[in-house]
Amino acid sequence: MELTAIAVISIFTLSIFVGFEVVSKVSSTLHTPLMSGANAIHGVILVGAIIVCSHATTTLELSLSVAAIILATINMIGGFVVTDRMLEMFKGKKEVEK
Amino acid sequence: MSDFVYDLIGLAAGVLFILALKGLSHPRTARRGNLLGALGAGIATVVVFFHGDIKNLGWILGAIAVGTIIGVPAARKVQMTQMPQLVALFNGVGGGAAALVAIVEYQIEGKDAPTAFLIFTVFTVVVGCVSFSGSIVTFLKLQELMTTRPVVFPGGRFVIAATLAAVLGTSVWVVVALGTTPLLVVAGFSLAFGILFVLPVGGADVPIVISLLNAFTGLTVAASGYVLNSTLLIIAGTLVGASGTILTRMMADAMGRSLFGTLFGAFTAKPQDSSSAVENRPVRSGSPDDVAILLNYARRVVIVPGFGLAVAQAQHTVRELADLMISKGIDVAYGIHPVAGRMPGHMNVLLAEANIPYDQLVEMEEVNPTFGQTDVAIVIGANDVVNPAAQTSPGCPIYGMPILEVSHAGNVIFLKRSMRPGFAGIENELLYDPKTMLLFGDAKASLTKVVSALKAL
Numbered sequence: 001m002e003l004t005a006i007a008v009i010s011i012f013t014l015s016i017f018v019g020f021e022v023v024s025k026v027s028s029t030l031h032t033p034l035m036s037g038a039n040a041i042h043g044v045i046l047v048g049a050i051i052v053c054s055h056a057t058t059t060l061e062l063s064l065s066v067a068a069i070i071l072a073t074i075n076m077i078g079g080f081v082v083t084d085r086m087l088e089m090f091k092g093k094k095e096v097e098k
Numbered sequence: 099m100s101d102f103v104y105d106l107i108g109l110a111a112g113v114l115f116i117l118a119l120k121g122l123s124h125p126r127t128a129r130r131g132n133l134l135g136a137l138g139a140g141i142a143t144v145v146v147f148f149h150g151d152i153k154n155l156g157w158i159l160g161a162i163a164v165g166t167i168i169g170v171p172a173a174r175k176v177q178m179t180q181m182p183q184l185v186a187l188f189n190g191v192g193g194g195a196a197a198l199v200a201i202v203e204y205q206i207e208g209k210d211a212p213t214a215f216l217i218f219t220v221f222t223v224v225v226g227c228v229s230f231s232g233s234i235v236t237f238l239k240l241q242e243l244m245t246t247r248p249v250v251f252p253g254g255r256f257v258i259a260a261t262l263a264a265v266l267g268t269s270v271w272v273v274v275a276l277g278t279t280p281l282l283v284v285a286g287f288s289l290a291f292g293i294l295f296v297l298p299v300g301g302a303d304v305p306i307v308i309s310l311l312n313a314f315t316g317l318t319v320a321a322s323g324y325v326l327n328s329t330l331l332i333i334a335g336t337l338v339g340a341s342g343t344i345l346t347r348m349m350a351d352a353m354g355r356s357l358f359g360t361l362f363g364a365f366t367a368k369p370q371d372s373s374s375a376v377e378n379r380p381v382r383s384g385s386p387d388d389v390a391i392l393l394n395y396a397r398r399v400v401i402v403p404g405f406g407l408a409v410a411q412a413q414h415t416v417r418e419l420a421d422l423m424i425s426k427g428i429d430v431a432y433g434i435h436p437v438a439g440r441m442p443g444h445m446n447v448l449l450a451e452a453n454i455p456y457d458q459l460v461e462m463e464e465v466n467p468t469f470g471q472t473d474v475a476i477v478i479g480a481n482d483v484v485n486p487a488a489q490t491s492p493g494c495p496i497y498g499m500p501i502l503e504v505s506h507a508g509n510v511i512f513l514k515r516s517m518r519p520g521f522a523g524i525e526n527e528l529l530y531d532p533k534t535m536l537l538f539g540d541a542k543a544s545l546t547k548v549v550s551a552l553k554a555l
Contacts, residue, residue: 005214008324008332015320015333018116019340026123026345028352028461031309031442035345036185037122037132039312041115042338043188044139045196045319046162047146048326052202053161054152061202062154066161068198073165074172075192076143080136081173082184083122087129089178089450 036083043076104149107141108330114138115334119341142330178448179408182440183240186308189315190233196318197226197285203325204281216273218321223281224265224288226318229311231292236304236311239296240440246304248495249297261291300495302482305441306350306357313342352436354488354499381517384535386544389476389511390551392535396473396509398429400465402502403449405439406479406515410541413452416478419549420458426552432458433465433475433502435483462502469506477504478513479541485526494524510534513541 026034049072053065115138121131152158169188176184200222204211208219238244251257264287272280299307316338323331350357393399407416420430432454438445449459469475477484488499504510505528512529514536528534537544 003324003327003329011329011332012320012336015336016340019119019337020344022116022119022337023123023341023344026348027125028348028436029443029446030123030125030128031345031349031352032182032185032444032447033128033132034119034122035309035312035342035441036181036188037118037135038316038338038341038345039185039189039192040132041118041135041139041334042192042312042316042319044111044115044142044331044334045192045199045322046139047142048199048319048322048328048331049195050143050146050152050158051326051328052199052206053154053158054150055206056154056202058205061205062157064198064205065202066157068195068202069158069161070165070168071191071195071198073162074169075188075195076139076169077166078169078173079185079188079192080132080139081170082176082181082188083132084129084136085173086178086181086447087132089447 033083033086036079036086040076040079040083043072043079046072046076048072099145099148101149104145105329107145108328109333111138111142111330112333112337114141115337119337178451179405179439180241181447182305182308182444183237186233186236186240186311189308189312190230190237193226193229193233193311193315193318195226196315196322197223197230197288199322200226200325201278201281201285203322205278208276208278213273215325216276218324220269220272220281220284222318222321222325223285224269225314225321227285227288228292228295229314229318231289232296232307232311233292235293235296236299236308239299239304246300248300254294254298258291258294261287261294265291302353302437302496302499303355305437306346306353306355308441309342309346309349313339313346316340316342349437349442352442356498379530381529381536382532382534384511384537386537386547387551388535389537389548390555392474392509392511393423393428393476393548393552394426394555396423396428398431398468398472399423399474399476400431400433400460400469400472400504400507402433402435402475402477402480402484402504403438403445404478404480404483406481406513407541408439408445408448408479410479412478412542412545413449413454415542415545415549417452417454419545419552420454422549422552430458431460431465431468433462433504434459435462435480435502436500438480438483462500466503469503472507474509474511475504475507476511476513478545479515481514481526482524484528485524486528487524487526490527496524504528505531508533512536513544514538515540 049068056062056065118131118135121127200219268284316335320335484504487494488496488501
């Protein structure tokens with residue numbers, strides 16, 4: 001199904017407002033993990049890389065899209081793992097408090 | 099799987115991303131937020147295999163395996179001190195991936211595509227490439243594989259302006275003339291622009307640039323979502339673009355930096371006059387025993403940890419010293435600058451790793467008014483965040499950044515490896531102040547000596 005222009009613009013506009021809203025009250029302590037987590041989320045470009053790779057016919061298309069999948073996987077999986085490691089330490093802090 | 103079900107699952111993944119960002123904004127829910135994000139990304143990745151006709155399955159699965167084998171150990175093994183540059187690198191490869199996706203999609207579909215498709219394709223390639231090469235430069239700066247000072251060369255701003263003009267010009271060329279060659283030329287100029295854009299950024303501003311490039315990559319993913327007709331990519335990319343922009347602004351505010359100045363520093367940067375005139379003045383250096391005596395008679399001590407502390411792996415020794423002082427009835431607090439370390443919140447992560455009690459970590463706004471009643475401030479491996487030049491000398495690269503006002507304390511002790519200036523490369527006047535004592539050497543070794551000297555008293 002082709003997206004209509006107005007559908008794209010609506011999704012885009014609403015997502016901007018949601019994006020502004022959800023992070024507007026974050027404390028500076030969490031800036032780094034939040035940046036890292038958001039970074040991992042845009043690793044979802046992996047989905048796009050898989051789609052183009054599944055349509056690739058020439059060697060050039062195939063090799064570029066395979067490279068894209070590798071890079072996107074590093075971004076996505078590495079990003080979530082490193083964010084989790086950072087946040088694990090914040091959890092350790094609470095145990096000390098007890 | 100029908101298109102409807104596929105899109106519905108994509109929407110669910112989008113909602114999970116929103117919940118992830120929301121969760122990541124609060125300490126209690128942050129870890130769950132990250133896991134929700136991972137769940138959303140996982141679902142989105144799995145369902146794409148059940149939608150439409152998937153060719154080259156072996157290649158796809160093999161590439162995912164390779165990416166996992168590279169990404170997971172890197173994320174697992176990285177030292178927490180080096181984590182900011184890893185995030186920069188992950189962001190860069192994401193931007194690179196988006197640019198590649200757009201180039202391949204153009205190869206497949208671009209021959210008789212509508213203008214909107216072309217514009218979004220070019221946008222993805224340009225911003226993806228800028229994000230890729232720019233992130234590589236930030237990585238090199240943070241890893242100190244290249245100088246952390248702003249790199250400015252004569253006529254630099256004209257080179258940058260010319261490169262930007264070339265990017266825009268060749269972009270128009272792609273839309274008008276079509277063809278893969280113009281698209282690759284655009285990619286080349288964009289990579290060059292990314293490098294030139296980040297080179298003049300000084301060390302202290304690097305985190306802001308990483309955050310900005312992160313937002314850029316988000317927007318690239320959103321644009322590629324339009325090209326690939328994927329609602330999920332539009333939602334996810336826009337969310338990251340918008341939240342990343344806000345985050346960049348908040349970081350710039352926390353550091354007292356003008357976002358505009360950071361961004362357009364590339365166009366306005368002038369070579370700095372070096373301040374070598376002041377380098378040979380005398381300083382007062384002390385022994386661990388001198389430091390121990392000073393601490394023994396103090397009533398209140400504030401420890402100011404910096405990146406040097408983390409590099410020396412001295413978190414545990416610092417905790418030992420703090421515990422010892424507390425047992426002697428001394429009031430001890432840690433003064434945490436919002437950008438201590440390499441990024442906002444980085445120091446909290448590093449100290450949490452050493453199990454330092456949370457209630458002893460005091461944020462800048464709260465600790466600053468108490469320096470007047472503080473007998474000793476111990477600055478360990480920090481420099482820029484206590485540099486009074488940020489308040490007194492307009493024109494210096496960190497001017498306007500809020501600092502920890504340790505100069506109001508009765509005595510200031512600096513633990514330093516050498517007289518080398520900090521990450522931002524600026525001389526610190528406080529080092530020459532009569533009430534400052536310097537203890538040279540590796541932070542961990544020095545602290546160990548101070549601890550045993552204090553025990554002996």
